[in-house]
Amino acid sequence: MAGVLVSGTLLVIGFVLYASQPEWYDATLPVFDTEWLRTLHEQSIVAILLNPYVFLYAGIFVLMLTPILRLLITGWTFAVEADWHYVGITVLVLLVIGLSIVFSIIH
Amino acid sequence: MSPLLFLLVVLSGTITGTLGALLGIGGGIFLIPVLVMGFGLPMHEAVATSVVTIIATSSATASVYVDKGISNIRLGMTLEVMTTVGAVLGGITANHLPGDILRSLFAFFLLFMAGLMWRRTRARNVGAVQYDPAARISGAFYDAAEKQEVRYSVRRLPTSMMASLLAGNLSGLLGIGGGLVKVPVMHAVSGVPMKAATATSNFMIGVTAVASAFIYFSYGHLNPLYTAAAVLGVLSGTRFGTMLGMRLHSRTIVMVFIVLIIIVAVRMVAGEV
Numbered sequence: 001m002a003g004v005l006v007s008g009t010l011l012v013i014g015f016v017l018y019a020s021q022p023e024w025y026d027a028t029l030p031v032f033d034t035e036w037l038r039t040l041h042e043q044s045i046v047a048i049l050l051n052p053y054v055f056l057y058a059g060i061f062v063l064m065l066t067p068i069l070r071l072l073i074t075g076w077t078f079a080v081e082a083d084w085h086y087v088g089i090t091v092l093v094l095l096v097i098g099l100s101i102v103f104s105i106i107h
Numbered sequence: 108m109s110p111l112l113f114l115l116v117v118l119s120g121t122i123t124g125t126l127g128a129l130l131g132i133g134g135g136i137f138l139i140p141v142l143v144m145g146f147g148l149p150m151h152e153a154v155a156t157s158v159v160t161i162i163a164t165s166s167a168t169a170s171v172y173v174d175k176g177i178s179n180i181r182l183g184m185t186l187e188v189m190t191t192v193g194a195v196l197g198g199i200t201a202n203h204l205p206g207d208i209l210r211s212l213f214a215f216f217l218l219f220m221a222g223l224m225w226r227r228t229r230a231r232n233v234g235a236v237q238y239d240p241a242a243r244i245s246g247a248f249y250d251a252a253e254k255q256e257v258r259y260s261v262r263r264l265p266t267s268m269m270a271s272l273l274a275g276n277l278s279g280l281l282g283i284g285g286g287l288v289k290v291p292v293m294h295a296v297s298g299v300p301m302k303a304a305t306a307t308s309n310f311m312i313g314v315t316a317v318a319s320a321f322i323y324f325s326y327g328h329l330n331p332l333y334t335a336a337a338v339l340g341v342l343s344g345t346r347f348g349t350m351l352g353m354r355l356h357s358r359t360i361v362m363v364f365i366v367l368i369i370i371v372a373v374r375m376v377a378g379e380v
Binding site: 004008011014019053060063064066070093096097100 | 170310
Protein backbone atom coordinates (compact mmCIF):
# COMPACT_ATOMS: atom_id res chain seq x y z
CA MET A 1 0.00 0.00 0.00
CA ALA A 2 2.90 2.35 0.78
CA GLY A 3 4.17 2.01 -2.79
CA VAL A 4 0.76 2.89 -4.20
CA LEU A 5 0.51 5.94 -1.91
CA VAL A 6 4.00 7.17 -2.85
CA SER A 7 3.23 6.63 -6.54
CA GLY A 8 -0.13 8.42 -6.33
CA THR A 9 1.45 11.37 -4.48
CA LEU A 10 4.22 11.70 -7.08
CA LEU A 11 1.66 11.61 -9.91
CA VAL A 12 -0.50 14.31 -8.28
CA ILE A 13 2.57 16.55 -7.74
CA GLY A 14 3.52 15.93 -11.38
CA PHE A 15 0.08 17.02 -12.61
CA VAL A 16 0.07 20.13 -10.39
CA LEU A 17 3.47 21.15 -11.78
CA TYR A 18 2.32 20.33 -15.32
CA ALA A 19 -0.82 22.47 -15.00
CA SER A 20 1.19 25.37 -13.53
CA GLN A 21 3.38 25.63 -16.64
CA PRO A 22 2.65 28.47 -19.09
CA GLU A 23 0.86 27.16 -22.22
CA TRP A 24 0.74 23.71 -20.68
CA TYR A 25 -1.94 22.58 -23.14
CA ASP A 26 0.62 22.51 -25.95
CA ALA A 27 3.63 21.26 -23.99
CA THR A 28 5.69 18.72 -25.93
CA LEU A 29 6.03 15.41 -24.15
CA PRO A 30 9.54 14.23 -23.44
CA VAL A 31 10.19 10.58 -24.31
CA PHE A 32 11.80 8.58 -21.53
CA ASP A 33 15.15 7.64 -23.04
CA THR A 34 18.86 8.10 -22.42
CA GLU A 35 18.81 11.46 -24.26
CA TRP A 36 16.13 12.87 -21.93
CA LEU A 37 17.98 11.53 -18.88
CA ARG A 38 21.21 13.15 -20.14
CA THR A 39 19.42 16.50 -20.62
CA LEU A 40 17.99 16.18 -17.14
CA HIS A 41 21.41 15.41 -15.68
CA GLU A 42 22.71 18.74 -17.01
CA GLN A 43 19.97 20.75 -15.29
CA SER A 44 20.09 22.29 -11.82
CA ILE A 45 18.41 20.51 -8.92
CA VAL A 46 15.72 23.25 -8.76
CA ALA A 47 14.90 22.80 -12.44
CA ILE A 48 14.67 19.04 -11.95
CA LEU A 49 12.36 19.47 -8.94
CA LEU A 50 10.09 21.77 -10.99
CA ASN A 51 9.97 19.39 -13.96
CA PRO A 52 6.53 17.71 -13.97
CA TYR A 53 7.73 14.79 -16.08
CA VAL A 54 10.31 13.83 -13.45
CA PHE A 55 7.47 13.32 -10.96
CA LEU A 56 5.16 11.64 -13.49
CA TYR A 57 7.81 9.15 -14.62
CA ALA A 58 8.96 8.60 -11.02
CA GLY A 59 5.36 7.88 -9.95
CA ILE A 60 4.89 5.38 -12.77
CA PHE A 61 8.28 3.77 -12.05
CA VAL A 62 7.52 3.39 -8.31
CA LEU A 63 4.18 1.81 -9.21
CA MET A 64 5.94 -0.66 -11.52
CA LEU A 65 8.20 -1.73 -8.67
CA THR A 66 5.32 -2.55 -6.31
CA PRO A 67 4.53 -6.08 -7.62
CA ILE A 68 8.23 -7.00 -7.39
CA LEU A 69 8.32 -5.69 -3.83
CA ARG A 70 5.16 -7.70 -3.11
CA LEU A 71 6.83 -10.84 -4.46
CA LEU A 72 9.89 -10.22 -2.26
CA ILE A 73 7.67 -9.78 0.82
CA THR A 74 5.70 -12.91 -0.12
CA GLY A 75 8.94 -14.90 -0.48
CA TRP A 76 10.13 -13.57 2.87
CA THR A 77 6.83 -14.57 4.52
CA PHE A 78 7.13 -18.10 3.11
CA ALA A 79 10.74 -18.25 4.39
CA VAL A 80 9.66 -17.19 7.89
CA GLU A 81 7.03 -19.98 7.78
CA ALA A 82 9.82 -22.35 6.58
CA ASP A 83 7.66 -23.20 3.56
CA TRP A 84 10.63 -23.80 1.24
CA HIS A 85 8.48 -25.20 -1.56
CA TYR A 86 6.78 -21.84 -2.01
CA VAL A 87 10.02 -19.92 -1.41
CA GLY A 88 11.33 -21.86 -4.44
CA ILE A 89 8.23 -21.03 -6.51
CA THR A 90 8.51 -17.32 -5.60
CA VAL A 91 12.21 -17.26 -6.55
CA LEU A 92 11.30 -19.02 -9.83
CA VAL A 93 8.65 -16.37 -10.64
CA LEU A 94 11.13 -13.56 -9.84
CA LEU A 95 13.78 -15.23 -12.00
CA VAL A 96 11.45 -15.69 -14.98
CA ILE A 97 10.25 -12.08 -14.76
CA GLY A 98 13.83 -10.79 -14.46
CA LEU A 99 15.02 -12.88 -17.39
CA SER A 100 12.08 -11.90 -19.61
CA ILE A 101 12.79 -8.20 -18.89
CA VAL A 102 16.52 -8.59 -19.66
CA PHE A 103 15.97 -10.63 -22.85
CA SER A 104 13.24 -8.32 -24.17
CA ILE A 105 15.36 -5.21 -23.62
CA ILE A 106 18.40 -6.86 -25.26
CA HIS A 107 16.31 -7.81 -28.31
CA MET B 108 -3.71 17.54 -22.42
CA SER B 109 -6.72 19.77 -21.73
CA PRO B 110 -8.54 19.68 -18.37
CA LEU B 111 -11.54 17.99 -20.04
CA LEU B 112 -9.36 15.31 -21.61
CA PHE B 113 -7.63 14.79 -18.27
CA LEU B 114 -10.98 14.28 -16.54
CA LEU B 115 -12.18 11.88 -19.25
CA VAL B 116 -9.02 9.77 -18.98
CA VAL B 117 -9.32 9.76 -15.17
CA LEU B 118 -12.97 8.68 -15.53
CA SER B 119 -11.99 5.87 -17.93
CA GLY B 120 -9.37 4.78 -15.40
CA THR B 121 -11.96 4.86 -12.61
CA ILE B 122 -14.30 2.55 -14.55
CA THR B 123 -11.35 0.26 -15.39
CA GLY B 124 -10.25 0.15 -11.75
CA THR B 125 -13.77 -0.56 -10.49
CA LEU B 126 -14.27 -3.43 -12.97
CA GLY B 127 -10.77 -4.73 -12.30
CA ALA B 128 -11.10 -4.77 -8.52
CA LEU B 129 -14.56 -6.31 -8.67
CA LEU B 130 -13.88 -8.99 -11.29
CA GLY B 131 -10.15 -9.72 -11.00
CA ILE B 132 -9.38 -8.58 -14.54
CA GLY B 133 -6.87 -6.06 -15.88
CA GLY B 134 -9.50 -4.03 -17.69
CA GLY B 135 -7.51 -3.65 -20.91
CA ILE B 136 -10.50 -5.00 -22.80
CA PHE B 137 -12.29 -1.75 -21.85
CA LEU B 138 -9.47 0.77 -21.55
CA ILE B 139 -7.52 0.06 -24.76
CA PRO B 140 -10.46 0.67 -27.17
CA VAL B 141 -11.40 3.84 -25.23
CA LEU B 142 -7.85 5.22 -25.46
CA VAL B 143 -7.43 4.31 -29.13
CA MET B 144 -10.87 5.07 -30.55
CA GLY B 145 -12.01 7.67 -28.02
CA PHE B 146 -8.83 9.68 -27.46
CA GLY B 147 -6.79 8.82 -30.59
CA LEU B 148 -3.82 7.37 -28.72
CA PRO B 149 -1.53 5.14 -30.82
CA MET B 150 -2.10 1.44 -30.15
CA HIS B 151 1.29 0.75 -28.53
CA GLU B 152 0.86 3.73 -26.18
CA ALA B 153 -2.65 2.55 -25.28
CA VAL B 154 -1.39 -0.97 -24.54
CA ALA B 155 1.49 0.47 -22.47
CA THR B 156 -0.97 2.61 -20.49
CA SER B 157 -3.20 -0.42 -19.96
CA VAL B 158 -0.29 -2.54 -18.72
CA VAL B 159 0.61 0.08 -16.07
CA THR B 160 -3.04 0.42 -14.99
CA ILE B 161 -3.15 -3.37 -14.50
CA ILE B 162 -0.28 -2.97 -12.00
CA ALA B 163 -2.17 -0.12 -10.32
CA THR B 164 -5.32 -2.27 -9.98
CA SER B 165 -3.32 -5.23 -8.73
CA SER B 166 -1.25 -3.30 -6.17
CA ALA B 167 -4.17 -1.23 -4.84
CA THR B 168 -6.47 -4.25 -4.44
CA ALA B 169 -3.79 -6.66 -3.19
CA SER B 170 -3.21 -4.49 -0.13
CA VAL B 171 -6.88 -4.95 0.81
CA TYR B 172 -7.52 -8.52 -0.36
CA VAL B 173 -4.23 -9.97 0.97
CA ASP B 174 -4.70 -8.26 4.37
CA LYS B 175 -8.20 -9.73 4.65
CA GLY B 176 -6.96 -13.16 3.58
CA ILE B 177 -9.23 -13.28 0.52
CA SER B 178 -6.34 -13.67 -1.97
CA ASN B 179 -4.92 -17.18 -1.95
CA ILE B 180 -1.19 -16.43 -2.30
CA ARG B 181 -0.09 -20.08 -2.59
CA LEU B 182 -2.60 -20.75 -5.36
CA GLY B 183 -1.66 -17.47 -7.04
CA MET B 184 2.07 -18.22 -6.99
CA THR B 185 1.55 -21.78 -8.29
CA LEU B 186 -0.56 -20.57 -11.19
CA GLU B 187 1.75 -17.61 -11.82
CA VAL B 188 4.62 -19.91 -12.83
CA MET B 189 2.43 -21.52 -15.50
CA THR B 190 1.08 -18.13 -16.66
CA THR B 191 4.57 -16.73 -17.10
CA VAL B 192 5.75 -19.81 -19.02
CA GLY B 193 2.60 -19.57 -21.16
CA ALA B 194 3.26 -15.90 -21.89
CA VAL B 195 6.79 -16.71 -23.10
CA LEU B 196 5.44 -19.54 -25.29
CA GLY B 197 2.75 -17.18 -26.60
CA GLY B 198 5.39 -14.68 -27.65
CA ILE B 199 7.30 -17.42 -29.48
CA THR B 200 4.27 -18.95 -31.23
CA ALA B 201 2.49 -15.67 -32.03
CA ASN B 202 3.82 -15.54 -35.58
CA HIS B 203 2.99 -19.15 -36.42
CA LEU B 204 -0.74 -19.28 -35.71
CA PRO B 205 -3.56 -17.63 -37.69
CA GLY B 206 -5.17 -14.87 -35.62
CA ASP B 207 -8.76 -15.58 -36.76
CA ILE B 208 -8.65 -19.20 -35.63
CA LEU B 209 -7.08 -18.20 -32.33
CA ARG B 210 -9.80 -15.62 -31.67
CA SER B 211 -12.54 -18.12 -32.50
CA LEU B 212 -11.00 -20.75 -30.21
CA PHE B 213 -10.65 -18.23 -27.41
CA ALA B 214 -14.23 -17.02 -27.91
CA PHE B 215 -15.48 -20.63 -27.81
CA PHE B 216 -13.46 -21.26 -24.65
CA LEU B 217 -14.90 -18.13 -22.99
CA LEU B 218 -18.48 -19.14 -23.88
CA PHE B 219 -17.83 -22.63 -22.52
CA MET B 220 -16.56 -21.12 -19.24
CA ALA B 221 -19.61 -18.81 -19.12
CA GLY B 222 -21.79 -21.92 -19.46
CA LEU B 223 -19.91 -23.68 -16.64
CA MET B 224 -20.24 -20.66 -14.36
CA TRP B 225 -23.93 -20.30 -15.20
CA ARG B 226 -24.53 -23.98 -14.40
CA ARG B 227 -22.77 -23.48 -11.07
CA THR B 228 -25.02 -20.54 -10.17
CA ARG B 229 -28.09 -22.68 -10.98
CA ALA B 230 -26.93 -25.50 -8.72
CA ARG B 231 -28.86 -25.73 -5.48
CA ASN B 232 -25.72 -25.89 -3.35
CA VAL B 233 -23.83 -23.08 -5.09
CA GLY B 234 -22.89 -21.52 -1.79
CA ALA B 235 -21.42 -24.74 -0.48
CA VAL B 236 -17.71 -25.12 -1.16
CA GLN B 237 -15.75 -28.27 -0.57
CA TYR B 238 -13.14 -28.22 2.18
CA ASP B 239 -10.58 -30.96 2.61
CA PRO B 240 -7.94 -30.31 5.30
CA ALA B 241 -5.60 -32.74 3.53
CA ALA B 242 -5.72 -30.83 0.22
CA ARG B 243 -2.46 -29.35 -1.11
CA ILE B 244 -3.91 -25.85 -1.25
CA SER B 245 -6.76 -24.61 0.92
CA GLY B 246 -8.01 -21.20 1.97
CA ALA B 247 -10.34 -19.42 4.33
CA PHE B 248 -11.72 -15.88 4.52
CA TYR B 249 -14.58 -13.98 6.07
CA ASP B 250 -17.31 -13.15 3.56
CA ALA B 251 -18.82 -9.87 4.79
CA ALA B 252 -21.83 -10.13 2.45
CA GLU B 253 -22.72 -13.67 3.57
CA LYS B 254 -21.65 -12.89 7.16
CA GLN B 255 -19.75 -16.17 7.51
CA GLU B 256 -16.28 -17.63 7.23
CA VAL B 257 -15.76 -19.52 3.98
CA ARG B 258 -13.32 -22.48 3.96
CA TYR B 259 -12.42 -24.18 0.72
CA SER B 260 -9.91 -26.49 -0.91
CA VAL B 261 -8.55 -26.15 -4.40
CA ARG B 262 -9.69 -29.07 -6.55
CA ARG B 263 -8.27 -30.17 -9.91
CA LEU B 264 -5.10 -28.11 -9.47
CA PRO B 265 -3.40 -29.62 -12.59
CA THR B 266 -6.37 -28.50 -14.72
CA SER B 267 -6.14 -24.97 -13.30
CA MET B 268 -2.39 -25.00 -13.97
CA MET B 269 -2.95 -25.99 -17.61
CA ALA B 270 -5.61 -23.28 -17.92
CA SER B 271 -3.12 -20.76 -16.51
CA LEU B 272 -0.63 -21.88 -19.14
CA LEU B 273 -3.35 -21.21 -21.73
CA ALA B 274 -4.18 -17.86 -20.12
CA GLY B 275 -0.54 -16.80 -20.26
CA ASN B 276 -0.27 -18.09 -23.82
CA LEU B 277 -3.31 -16.07 -24.91
CA SER B 278 -1.94 -13.00 -23.13
CA GLY B 279 1.24 -13.37 -25.14
CA LEU B 280 -0.66 -13.98 -28.38
CA LEU B 281 -3.58 -11.56 -28.14
CA GLY B 282 -2.53 -9.14 -25.42
CA ILE B 283 -5.52 -10.06 -23.23
CA GLY B 284 -6.81 -13.07 -21.41
CA GLY B 285 -5.19 -13.20 -17.96
CA GLY B 286 -8.04 -12.64 -15.53
CA LEU B 287 -10.73 -13.47 -18.08
CA VAL B 288 -9.48 -17.07 -18.20
CA LYS B 289 -8.11 -17.58 -14.71
CA VAL B 290 -11.11 -16.36 -12.71
CA PRO B 291 -13.67 -18.71 -14.34
CA VAL B 292 -11.23 -21.63 -14.23
CA MET B 293 -10.42 -21.12 -10.54
CA HIS B 294 -14.13 -20.75 -9.74
CA ALA B 295 -15.86 -23.23 -12.03
CA VAL B 296 -13.14 -25.90 -12.35
CA SER B 297 -11.19 -25.74 -9.09
CA GLY B 298 -14.09 -24.83 -6.82
CA VAL B 299 -12.49 -21.64 -5.49
CA PRO B 300 -15.18 -19.23 -4.20
CA MET B 301 -15.75 -16.35 -6.64
CA LYS B 302 -14.43 -13.68 -4.26
CA ALA B 303 -11.23 -15.64 -3.58
CA ALA B 304 -10.84 -16.29 -7.32
CA THR B 305 -11.12 -12.58 -8.25
CA ALA B 306 -8.84 -11.51 -5.37
CA THR B 307 -6.22 -14.13 -6.30
CA SER B 308 -6.42 -13.07 -9.93
CA ASN B 309 -5.93 -9.44 -8.86
CA PHE B 310 -2.76 -10.50 -7.03
CA MET B 311 -1.45 -12.32 -10.11
CA ILE B 312 -2.23 -9.87 -12.93
CA GLY B 313 0.13 -7.22 -11.55
CA VAL B 314 3.01 -9.68 -11.37
CA THR B 315 2.34 -10.83 -14.94
CA ALA B 316 2.17 -7.22 -16.18
CA VAL B 317 5.49 -6.14 -14.64
CA ALA B 318 7.72 -7.64 -17.32
CA SER B 319 5.72 -6.01 -20.16
CA ALA B 320 5.60 -2.68 -18.30
CA PHE B 321 9.39 -2.50 -18.01
CA ILE B 322 9.74 -3.30 -21.70
CA TYR B 323 7.30 -0.53 -22.73
CA PHE B 324 9.02 1.84 -20.29
CA SER B 325 12.47 1.08 -21.70
CA TYR B 326 11.25 1.55 -25.30
CA GLY B 327 9.80 4.97 -24.44
CA HIS B 328 6.24 3.89 -25.33
CA LEU B 329 4.74 5.23 -22.12
CA ASN B 330 2.85 8.47 -22.53
CA PRO B 331 3.36 9.92 -19.03
CA LEU B 332 0.25 12.13 -19.08
CA TYR B 333 -2.27 9.51 -20.24
CA THR B 334 -0.69 6.83 -18.09
CA ALA B 335 -0.60 9.00 -14.96
CA ALA B 336 -4.18 10.24 -15.47
CA ALA B 337 -5.46 6.70 -16.04
CA VAL B 338 -3.55 5.41 -12.99
CA LEU B 339 -5.03 8.14 -10.76
CA GLY B 340 -8.48 7.12 -12.01
CA VAL B 341 -7.75 3.43 -11.43
CA LEU B 342 -6.57 4.09 -7.87
CA SER B 343 -9.88 5.77 -7.04
CA GLY B 344 -11.87 3.11 -8.93
CA THR B 345 -10.23 0.22 -7.08
CA ARG B 346 -11.38 1.65 -3.73
CA PHE B 347 -14.96 1.56 -5.00
CA GLY B 348 -14.45 -1.84 -6.65
CA THR B 349 -13.00 -3.53 -3.55
CA MET B 350 -15.78 -2.07 -1.42
CA LEU B 351 -18.37 -3.40 -3.88
CA GLY B 352 -16.57 -6.74 -4.10
CA MET B 353 -16.80 -7.29 -0.37
CA ARG B 354 -20.43 -6.19 -0.07
CA LEU B 355 -21.94 -7.90 -3.11
CA HIS B 356 -23.04 -11.51 -2.98
CA SER B 357 -20.88 -13.98 -4.91
CA ARG B 358 -23.77 -14.90 -7.19
CA THR B 359 -24.08 -11.24 -8.34
CA ILE B 360 -20.36 -11.04 -9.09
CA VAL B 361 -20.56 -14.32 -11.06
CA MET B 362 -23.48 -12.97 -13.12
CA VAL B 363 -21.59 -9.71 -13.91
CA PHE B 364 -18.57 -11.80 -14.94
CA ILE B 365 -20.68 -14.03 -17.20
CA VAL B 366 -22.12 -10.98 -18.98
CA LEU B 367 -18.61 -9.55 -19.42
CA ILE B 368 -17.10 -12.71 -20.93
CA ILE B 369 -20.06 -13.15 -23.30
CA ILE B 370 -19.55 -9.55 -24.53
CA VAL B 371 -15.82 -10.21 -25.01
CA ALA B 372 -16.48 -13.52 -26.81
CA VAL B 373 -18.97 -11.90 -29.20
CA ARG B 374 -16.56 -9.01 -29.89
CA MET B 375 -13.81 -11.56 -30.60
CA VAL B 376 -15.92 -13.46 -33.11
CA ALA B 377 -16.83 -10.11 -34.74
CA GLY B 378 -13.10 -9.34 -35.02
CA GLU B 379 -13.27 -6.24 -32.83
CA VAL B 380 -10.75 -7.58 -30.30
